[in-house]
Amino acid sequence: MRGDQPRGHAPGKQGGGVPNYWIVKTEPSTYSFDDLARQKTAVWDGVKNSLALKHLREMKPGDRVLVYHTGDEKAVVGVAEVVSEAYPDPKHKDPKLGVVDLKAAERLPHPVPLAEIKKERAFADLGLVRIGRLSVMPASADQFKRLLELGGRK
Numbered sequence: 192m193r194g195d196q197p198r199g200h201a202p203g204k205q206g207g208g209v210p211n212y213w214i215v216k217t218e219p220s221t222y223s224f225d226d227l228a229r230q231k232t233a234v235w236d237g238v239k240n241s242l243a244l245k246h247l248r249e250m251k252p253g254d255r256v257l258v259y260h261t262g263d264e265k266a267v268v269g270v271a272e273v274v275s276e277a278y279p280d281p282k283h284k285d286p287k288l289g290v291v292d293l294k295a296a297e298r299l300p301h302p303v304p305l306a307e308i309k310k311e312r313a314f315a316d317l318g319l320v321r322i323g324r325l326s327v328m329p330a331s332a333d334q335f336k337r338l339l340e341l342g343g344r345k
Contacts, residue, residue, distance in 0.1 A: 211254045212335035213246065214267070214319055215293075216326045219260040224269035227258065228295040236280055236290040243327040248277040250291050250327075257330065257338055259319065266302035267338055271295050300343030313337055 215235060217223065227233050238247050250256075254273040260266055275292035308314050314337075315321075318328030330338070 211249070211251065212330040212332055213250060213254060213256045213273075214259055214317075214328050214330050215256055215271075216259045216261050216319075218262050219264060220262060223260065224258045224271075224295070224298060227271060227293065228269070228298065230295075232274060232292055232294045234281075234290050235293045236282065236288075238290075238326055239288065240324070240326060241287075242322075243325050244287065244289055246327040246329060247289055247291060249329075250277060252276065255296075255335065256293060257335065260302075264302065265305040267299065267308070267342060268302045269295065269298045270339070270344075297344075299339070303338055303341045307341060308338070311337070 219225075235247075238244050250273045252274055256271040256273060257267050258269040258271055260268050271293040273291055274294045277289040277291050279286060280288040280290045305319065308317070309320055314334060317330060317334055318325050322328070
């Protein structure tokens with residue numbers, strides 16, 4: 192990302208070329224942000240929860256994404272960008288399953304631990320705090336910007 196600041200509107204409201212903001216979760220021992228950065232662009236798959244799939248289908252090219260590591264790390268670690276509309280998961284015959292292509296943008300200067308996120312009132316309604324098992328969730332423009340700041344990006 193070229194130092195641009197998040198422009199905002201409520202997640203799920205498409206249009207106007209203004210991006211939505213998302214958080215995706217991954218277990219780093221299976222697939223980490225560094226794996227995404229090495230590949231540059233990757234298919235984001237493995238989403239099976241119906242609400243997470245709904246969010247994934249709402250993703251549009253140009254939307255910005257924070258990547259969160261689960262497991263021992265439990266922290267937001269990097270930024271990516273959606274580069275495709277959602278499409279059927281090519282690995283599965285189930286038409287309900289979908290994927291998007293993500294492009295790595297940057298690793299945050301330092302991870303933002305979940306414990307730190309939970310301390311801020313601004314994140315009280317964030318899915319990462321409220322619905323711990325959800326793997327794809329929206330974030331507001333202000334939440335996205337604040338998470339970037341907490342990660343050392345101004």
